[in-house]
Amino acid sequence: MINELKSFVGGGMDACKVLVIGDVMLDKYYFSEVARISPEAPVPIAHVMKVKETLGGAANVVHNLALLGCQTSLIGQIGRDVHGEIFLSKLNALGVDYSGVIETGKPTTTKIRVISGHQQMIRLDFEDAAELDGATTDELLKNFYEQLPNVDAVIISDYGKGVCTKKICREVIGACRAQKKFVVVDPKGDKWQKYFDASFITPNLKELNAVLSKKISNVDAQIEEAAQKIIDEFNLSGLVVTRSAEGLSLVEGEKISHIKARAQEVFDVSGAGDTVIAVFALALAGKIDSAAAAYLANVAAGVVVAKVGTYAVSREELMAALT
Numbered sequence: 001m002i003n004e005l006k007s008f009v010g011g012g013m014d015a016c017k018v019l020v021i022g023d024v025m026l027d028k029y030y031f032s033e034v035a036r037i038s039p040e041a042p043v044p045i046a047h048v049m050k051v052k053e054t055l056g057g058a059a060n061v062v063h064n065l066a067l068l069g070c071q072t073s074l075i076g077q078i079g080r081d082v083h084g085e086i087f088l089s090k091l092n093a094l095g096v097d098y099s100g101v102i103e104t105g106k107p108t109t110t111k112i113r114v115i116s117g118h119q120q121m122i123r124l125d126f127e128d129a130a131e132l133d134g135a136t137t138d139e140l141l142k143n144f145y146e147q148l149p150n151v152d153a154v155i156i157s158d159y160g161k162g163v164c165t166k167k168i169c170r171e172v173i174g175a176c177r178a179q180k181k182f183v184v185v186d187p188k189g190d191k192w193q194k195y196f197d198a199s200f201i202t203p204n205l206k207e208l209n210a211v212l213s214k215k216i217s218n219v220d221a222q223i224e225e226a227a228q229k230i231i232d233e234f235n236l237s238g239l240v241v242t243r244s245a246e247g248l249s250l251v252e253g254e255k256i257s258h259i260k261a262r263a264q265e266v267f268d269v270s271g272a273g274d275t276v277i278a279v280f281a282l283a284l285a286g287k288i289d290s291a292a293a294a295y296l297a298n299v300a301a302g303v304v305v306a307k308v309g310t311y312a313v314s315r316e317e318l319m320a321a322l323t
Contacts, residue, residue, distance in 0.1 A: 005296050013068050016285040020073070021144060021168070030115065046121060054310050056109075057159045062074050078102075080104075109159075131162045153282070157274070173185075182284045227249070275301050300313045
């Protein structure tokens with residue numbers, strides 16, 4: 001399996017085409033030092049040493065795919081603002097097809113974090129999470145139907161910011177099923193009916209518990225039982241559950257894999273789910289077996305959680321981790 005995955009990472013990913021639809025964001029980090037308290041109020045003064053802007057939400061999934069060499073396209077919504085301009089410039093630099101991204105009157109979802117050392121001090125959110133209106137929904141779906149015939153797999157990245165409505169999810173999943181394309185969902189909230197018929201859903205333990213009548217612990221047997229219940233209820237091919245320090249689990253009929261975490265040191269788990277769904281869907285698009293795809297996704301997540309802030313894994317890092 002390892003040799004097959006090395007061959008895939010080394011060059012096989014280049015031929016894969018993956019479309020991402022979902023809630024895109026811009027993540028902005030102010031890395032600072034704190035040495036004193038403000039004389040104006042009892043708050044720390046953060047002396048900013050470095051600023052970092054990166055793609056977040058569904059766009060972080062895209063960032064992972066693009067760095068791995070995949071032919072990547074994106075469908076989503078941004079605002080007519082400076083954050084939207086920065087966002088598009090970053091997609092352009094990655095060579096991503098963003099012709100499916102539309103501008104609306106809503107702001108570009110942006111999260112600004114002030115960090116001192118490894119400690120996040122405050123986060124500022126700019127967003128309007130209301131569901132898209134009918135005209136915008138129709139425009140996004142038009143873009144989706146135009147691109148679907150040319151891709152191998154589709155990712156729905158739901159961050160609850162208004163793009164992944166029931167109508168959009170149902171139409172996207174239905175069209176993927178009809179054209180026999182993999183559709184993998186990163187879920188949000190407890191309304192999973194809109195994900196019915198998806199190929200795979202990739203929840204973390206908290207997201208899985210959100211749709212269960214009885215909460216479960218991070219234990220293999222409980223994960224398996226809950227996953228089988230969810231697969232039957234929503235007519236899925238399988239479930240990939242990310243389990244923090246316990247790694248991840250793939251449940252697909254009789255095929256069950258519990259894969260231990262790879263990271264030696266964990267700094268930040270934010271964005272790890274984006275990496276998992278990106279690598280897993282990309283591997284499926286490349287006709288890699290689902291168990292091997294889950295293994296590769298877990299290796300990639302081990303790279304990401306050792307970094308601070310939103311981070312996308314590169315082909316070179318993934319190959320090194322496999323080796």
